[in-house]
Amino acid sequence: MTTVADLVDLFESEATHDRPSEETPDVGIVMGSDSDLDVMAGAHEALTDLGFEEVTDYDDAPAGYSFESWVVSAHRTPDLMYAYAETAADRGVDVIIAGAGGKSADLPNMTASLAYPIPVVGVPVQEKSVDSVIGMPKGAPITAVDAGKSYNAGLSAAQFLATDDPELAAELQALHDKQRDGVADVSLALHERGTPGFRASRD
Amino acid sequence: MTTVADLVDLFESEATHDRPSEETPDVGIVMGSDSDLDVMAGAHEALTDLGFEEVTDYDDAPAGYSFESWVVSAHRTPDLMYAYAETAADRGVDVIIAGAGGKSADLPNMTASLAYPIPVVGVPVQEKSVDSVIGMPKGAPITAVDAGKSYNAGLSAAQFLATDDPELAAELQALHDKQRDGVADVSLALHERGTPGFRASRD
Amino acid sequence: MTTVADLVDLFESEATHDRPSEETPDVGIVMGSDSDLDVMAGAHEALTDLGFEEVTDYDDAPAGYSFESWVVSAHRTPDLMYAYAETAADRGVDVIIAGAGGKSADLPNMTASLAYPIPVVGVPVQEKSVDSVIGMPKGAPITAVDAGKSYNAGLSAAQFLATDDPELAAELQALHDKQRDGVADVSLALHERGTPGFRASRD
Amino acid sequence: MTTVADLVDLFESEATHDRPSEETPDVGIVMGSDSDLDVMAGAHEALTDLGFEEVTDYDDAPAGYSFESWVVSAHRTPDLMYAYAETAADRGVDVIIAGAGGKSADLPNMTASLAYPIPVVGVPVQEKSVDSVIGMPKGAPITAVDAGKSYNAGLSAAQFLATDDPELAAELQALHDKQRDGVADVSLALHERGTPGFRASRD
Amino acid sequence: MTTVADLVDLFESEATHDRPSEETPDVGIVMGSDSDLDVMAGAHEALTDLGFEEVTDYDDAPAGYSFESWVVSAHRTPDLMYAYAETAADRGVDVIIAGAGGKSADLPNMTASLAYPIPVVGVPVQEKSVDSVIGMPKGAPITAVDAGKSYNAGLSAAQFLATDDPELAAELQALHDKQRDGVADVSLALHERGTPGFRASRD
Amino acid sequence: MTTVADLVDLFESEATHDRPSEETPDVGIVMGSDSDLDVMAGAHEALTDLGFEEVTDYDDAPAGYSFESWVVSAHRTPDLMYAYAETAADRGVDVIIAGAGGKSADLPNMTASLAYPIPVVGVPVQEKSVDSVIGMPKGAPITAVDAGKSYNAGLSAAQFLATDDPELAAELQALHDKQRDGVADVSLALHERGTPGFRASRD
Amino acid sequence: MTTVADLVDLFESEATHDRPSEETPDVGIVMGSDSDLDVMAGAHEALTDLGFEEVTDYDDAPAGYSFESWVVSAHRTPDLMYAYAETAADRGVDVIIAGAGGKSADLPNMTASLAYPIPVVGVPVQEKSVDSVIGMPKGAPITAVDAGKSYNAGLSAAQFLATDDPELAAELQALHDKQRDGVADVSLALHERGTPGFRASRD
Amino acid sequence: MTTVADLVDLFESEATHDRPSEETPDVGIVMGSDSDLDVMAGAHEALTDLGFEEVTDYDDAPAGYSFESWVVSAHRTPDLMYAYAETAADRGVDVIIAGAGGKSADLPNMTASLAYPIPVVGVPVQEKSVDSVIGMPKGAPITAVDAGKSYNAGLSAAQFLATDDPELAAELQALHDKQRDGVADVSLALHERGTPGFRASRD
Numbered sequence A, B, C, D, E, F, G, H: 001m002t003t004v005a006d007l008v009d010l011f012e013s014e015a016t017h018d019r020p021s022e023e024t025p026d027v028g029i030v031m032g033s034d035s036d037l038d039v040m041a042g043a044h045e046a047l048t049d050l051g052f053e054e055v056t057d058y059d060d061a062p063a064g065y066s067f068e069s070w071v072v073s074a075h076r077t078p079d080l081m082y083a084y085a086e087t088a089a090d091r092g093v094d095v096i097i098a099g100a101g102g103k104s105a106d107l108p109n110m111t112a113s114l115a116y117p118i119p120v121v122g123v124p125v126q127e128k129s130v131d132s133v134i135g136m137p138k139g140a141p142i143t144a145v146d147a148g149k150s151y152n153a154g155l156s157a158a159q160f161l162a163t164d165d166p167e168l169a170a171e172l173q174a175l176h177d178k179q180r181d182g183v184a185d186v187s188l189a190l191h192e193r194g195t196p197g198f199r200a201s202r203d
Helices: A004-016 A034-049 A078-087 A106-115 A127-134 A150-162 A166-202 B004-016 B034-049 B078-086 B106-115 B127-134 B150-162 B166-202 C004-016 C034-049 C078-087 C106-115 C127-134 C150-162 C166-202 D004-016 D034-049 D078-086 D106-115 D127-134 D150-162 D166-202 E004-016 E034-049 E078-087 E106-115 E127-134 E150-162 E166-202 F004-016 F034-049 F078-087 F106-115 F127-134 F150-162 F166-202 G004-016 G034-049 G078-087 G106-115 G127-134 G150-162 G166-202 H004-016 H034-049 H078-087 H106-115 H127-134 H150-162 H166-202
Strands: A027-031 A066-071 A095-100 A120-124 B027-031 B066-071 B095-100 B120-124 C027-031 C066-071 C095-100 C120-124 D027-031 D066-071 D095-100 D120-124 E027-031 E066-071 E095-100 E120-124 F027-031 F066-071 F095-100 F120-124 G027-031 G066-071 G095-100 G120-124 H027-031 H066-071 H095-100 H120-124
Touching: A004 A078, A004 F166, A027 A034, A027 A078, A027 A106, A027 A150, A034 A066, A034 A095, A034 A120, A034 A150, A034 F166, A066 F166, A078 A106, A078 F166, A078 G078, A078 G106, A095 A106, A095 A150, A106 A120, A106 A127, A106 G078, A106 G106, A120 A127, A120 A150, A127 G127, A127 H127, A150 A166, A150 H150, A166 B004, A166 B034, A166 B066, A166 B078, B004 B078, B027 B034, B027 B078, B027 B106, B027 B150, B034 B066, B034 B095, B034 B120, B034 B150, B078 B106, B078 H078, B078 H106, B095 B106, B095 B150, B106 B120, B106 B127, B106 H078, B106 H106, B120 B127, B120 B150, B127 C127, B127 H127, B150 B166, B150 C150, B166 D004, B166 D034, B166 D066, B166 D078, C004 C078, C004 E166, C027 C034, C027 C078, C027 C106, C027 C150, C034 C066, C034 C095, C034 C120, C034 C150, C034 E166, C066 E166, C078 C106, C078 D078, C078 D106, C078 E166, C095 C106, C095 C150, C106 C120, C106 C127, C106 D078, C106 D106, C120 C127, C120 C150, C127 D127, C150 C166, C166 H004, C166 H034, C166 H066, C166 H078, D004 D078, D027 D034, D027 D078, D027 D106, D027 D150, D034 D066, D034 D095, D034 D120, D034 D150, D078 D106, D095 D106, D095 D150, D106 D120, D106 D127, D120 D127, D120 D150, D127 E127, D150 D166, D150 E150, D166 F004, D166 F034, D166 F066, D166 F078, E004 E078, E004 G166, E027 E034, E027 E078, E027 E106, E027 E150, E034 E066, E034 E095, E034 E120, E034 E150, E034 G166, E066 G166, E078 E106, E078 F078, E078 F106, E078 G166, E095 E106, E095 E150, E106 E120, E106 E127, E106 F078, E106 F106, E120 E127, E120 E150, E127 F127, E150 E166, F004 F078, F027 F034, F027 F078, F027 F106, F027 F150, F034 F066, F034 F095, F034 F120, F034 F150, F078 F106, F095 F106, F095 F150, F106 F120, F106 F127, F120 F127, F120 F150, F127 G127, F150 F166, F150 G150, G004 G078, G004 H166, G027 G034, G027 G078, G027 G106, G027 G150, G034 G066, G034 G095, G034 G120, G034 G150, G034 H166, G066 H166, G078 G106, G078 H166, G095 G106, G095 G150, G106 G120, G106 G127, G120 G127, G120 G150, G150 G166, H004 H078, H027 H034, H027 H078, H027 H106, H027 H150, H034 H066, H034 H095, H034 H120, H034 H150, H078 H106, H095 H106, H095 H150, H106 H120, H106 H127, H120 H127, H120 H150, H150 H166
Parallel strands: A027 A066, A027 A095, A095 A120, B027 B066, B027 B095, B095 B120, C027 C066, C027 C095, C095 C120, D027 D066, D027 D095, D095 D120, E027 E066, E027 E095, E095 E120, F027 F066, F027 F095, F095 F120, G027 G066, G027 G095, G095 G120, H027 H066, H027 H095, H095 H120
Antiparallel strands: none
């Protein structure tokens, strides 16, 4: 069995480990509970769509852009949250995506406060989590996506990294273009088949 | 495969095409995604109930009142939205019905701004889309129906056209009268059978 | 003193009066109480901006586009509301703008039902009136503007009339263009003066 | 087929019919659509629990307390609503229970305005109907129950009638006492069996 | 100084006092705090408009319709609330108007439960009190007016009493008619003066 | 059959019974209806997790920490609620957990007022019950948990008792530690298996 | 100037300081900003009304019940919040009252998680803070008062302490009794003077 | 007078202008109306606090980090919004802060769609703008701050730029540290003066 103390030790030891930047995860994904994973998997999907790989072993990290995933509960394991967020910069993380559900979705906020100045994208896992995620006071920045939009959080994290990487910007653009042409296809199909014909063709 | 650019070209070319007014669609129906179609099909139903026909081929348009349907995404294909709305007047469209879902249902608003002075009836596809559809600032008009009420949007579009067409007004009245007598029938049935009898008769 | 019966008589007598179309009001503005007038005056402003004139005497009506204004309470004078709305078509009204406040803003809805197929633009006079104005069932159309946006309701009413009047469409466009250039002016001023300079220049 | 005009005639003819008070319905139940009946049937249930009978034929009315049921749509059949409510007093109705769904639940309000001074108990058929039902302006009274609580509306109607009928008051009290002892039974069962035992006994 | 026990004694002693019905208050007005009085004074205004008089001394009561006013706090003086409500019938009260503010506006609900089968009209003193006042479970009836509408609560209480008193019904009708003609006056003034003229005339 | 009066007698007789403190229930759990039990069972679960036992027979009570469960309806059996709450202190209860559903969740509030100064933890059984449970005026204290969180209410009740009992505090800590390590386990599993692997392993 | 590190040191040093229980603060009051103090001062008022004294110097603490006040920001000084909450038990604090404003009112939640098993009463400083304060997940208990009700939070904290201190319970009862008689006084005054007389007497 | 076309030309000409990266604005601030400037000025404040300078003349740009400010209305000048956003990358802008008020706050969303893959921080200028700003569909990313929190938007924009600039990260940290010590100062002052003393000292 793993204890919270074990993980705290792991993060603190990684922070002192002087790994080259390309071997550390660029994006950290944390969520308050594994019951949030079905919603948070969108961040995994977006980053994977853009060519990022998931780090599952710090000693055997992928070469290009990468990310890692952890469960960290603000209310049940506040010390784990502290350790994760305070060591993030030293562990080489550049952007954090933090998701939580419920009305008191404190994980994104607290992570943003503790990991500052690393930017944190908050993901409200439920509609009722939006207010709590977005409502930070002056001087304590977080940016948030809409409830459940972890796919967009993944894109946003990549956008932040792309401000100084034209290749990543090009990846983002290519992904977008694919989407756009899908809209054009379906639009013409609706027009040419007419409403009843198009609906019938979908069934 | 169709690209967004193909459709932009199509709209721009139609705009320069000098078709006679009776061969162009009177009503344009646009929606943000084909997943909105089940809700938006109500506009098709209402216009069809009033004798309008759907245009599926610009070169082979019906003779009387007609409408067309397109998918146009404000957020994924903003240039397609621009092209559709800015060419609408020149393509002979008189009224637009625009539906979108989500909390940022920008399609109806932006279409209203771009197609102005053509009137646009906004259809919030979900309850949470109402605020975003209706909330335009002074000087940027849109009128909206309630969430999901695309059937009423179809009736409203016809009402606008009927302000100078007594025959279309008569069609609208006839459709209404049929409805009214349905209410009278069911009302008397409830009264005469009594509550338990009426409920039993429905099962 | 005027009684409700006096006004009912007036509307019914006007309905039988066979006035030429250009002498009747094109737009009717009704509101639930004169306490709504400060909000509803926006419709007057928009229509006046577009060259419409207010009819204050049926026997001495203006020659061009015109509108009329009445107080009609759904809850305190339901018979007056009926008489106004049911005679509207026969009195030559083409579009109605109906505003009401409170949570039970029934005037726009009931007017839309009674005056049908004349299109009615509902104006929720207060934020809390929006739901009640917009929420009509299938088959009972109304279109609505946002709370307090009676100016836009005036523009929308004109848009409906302009579907077959290019001159009115041109008036609408001209009014819009003036607005747009105001935005450009202020935008350049902000940019060139910078934020502190611009704010100082406004005080 | 029945037309709206047929029912309007029926109400107006009943209003001139001088039936003895004990042969007319004491309570009128109206609803905007027969799709509201499953919710509104609670009023039937409560009145029946109190010994009221449903009138299904004006010429063959029950001897004691009675009620009648009709479908009346504010938005689709406003003239039917007028006729029903304006003749209610002359037809011997003492209290009206009016239910409607949607956000523009105008039927209870308009009925209260038209049938005044007969008291009307408004029943919001859906949660979103509450605001529209309850929000009447000063001078236009209605009282309302909570969404879907038509059973309580039936009790309330009886309470109004019982202000001058001790026997009916006793009926109301007897119905209440039965309920109270049901609470006592279940309370002792929970206590004595304990939480797990009680839950098991329910399955 | 008066204690809660003094008032409990007073209500209990009045309950055993066999006063003739015309000497007891027909309507009881209770509110949770004297800070609610500015809102609740509307009930006083309506009843006074209808000819009711306020009872301020049980031994010197007015002859006709009358009402009484008390402060009774559900949360701070629950025993006073019990005593008031449970003795109401025996003290000759026929209808109770109960107002409370805050989100836990328990006074109207609890009074309705304790004074049953006397009908209680709940007055939510603030907007946020509406849900709590209206939300009673099946079998525990209350009817409510909108937030702050104590004037309408006064009218409703009179409507309940008027179900068997044609004279009181006539009083209610007369009050209403005055209101209606006021609407007609202002409506004609707006029409004839036009919007700017009417607004100027009000200032 | 049990009557409300029987239970009132039971509570009053227990109140005069001079049982030693260790034989009386430390925590009282009350709810407005047995339909609330599935939600309220969380309090049973938490207290049981901490070693409390349920009292089902006052004459045969467990030796250590204990609690009791009753159904008490504020609106249908207000006298039962009074008797329960007013005798609580004399019956040896130290903390009450009170749950109710609906919008008028008066049971927790009224119990808090009547049992004062015993602390009451209010449990809103539904989301819509939160406002009504929490909204007490100054001077009438209650503390509440979130909708449906009766498990936490059980923990909180134990926390109040633990302010002077280090052993109970240790029980609370031990229960917490178990939870924490569960988070650590799942966190490491997610990290090491990666998102797709972890999701697959759950199915 | 004081740094966050200075305060962290202070709390940690106090935690190792073995002061006798009667010299340590029984209640800790923390708030997210000194702009919350006007709202949070109610806790000070309630505790002072009950005879508690404020500790302003750990080396010169009052003899009886006492409390302390600190500003601790979850988002701007998360390490200070950790130090305060994690040392609370060792510093002799028995109950914490934690208030915060905004939509992300994390201070009460995080304090409850960190100081557990010490009970924390959360005070939402603004209406919009309620959801965030109350919405804790299963296993992470907090109890909350309504927005701005810090006075009640003070009473509740005392209620928790009074579960094993009959004298403090008596203090709570005495404070309550004073309040009750105030209600009785004002109630009789309203009744005897009548509504207009009473209102006049207040001005 | 400036026209919209003039500004469109300006942006398009700047886009073709091959300025060195250090002479172009790093951050673009746009808002829907100059009435939003009082709220949006927070972004100016934050960026200035971090050493950024405002560009007011493209030909005379500051050397270090810089930003620019423009008014761009989505609904009144959609073509200006297009031109601004589509040229942003070519004009050297790396991050955009876009603020808008009202319920249809389309500017941030549309700018995010048009300027993609440049990251856009949306600022809802009013509380009611939050939903519309945050609610983007899958594949159309935006991140948002809370209503009115343009200061935080400025910090976030800098955080994005700092992911590859340790010096800017240090600036962000230094600004934060100043804030933290302010909290420590006020916290100790509250503790040492006590609540009444501290409040007195503030007045």
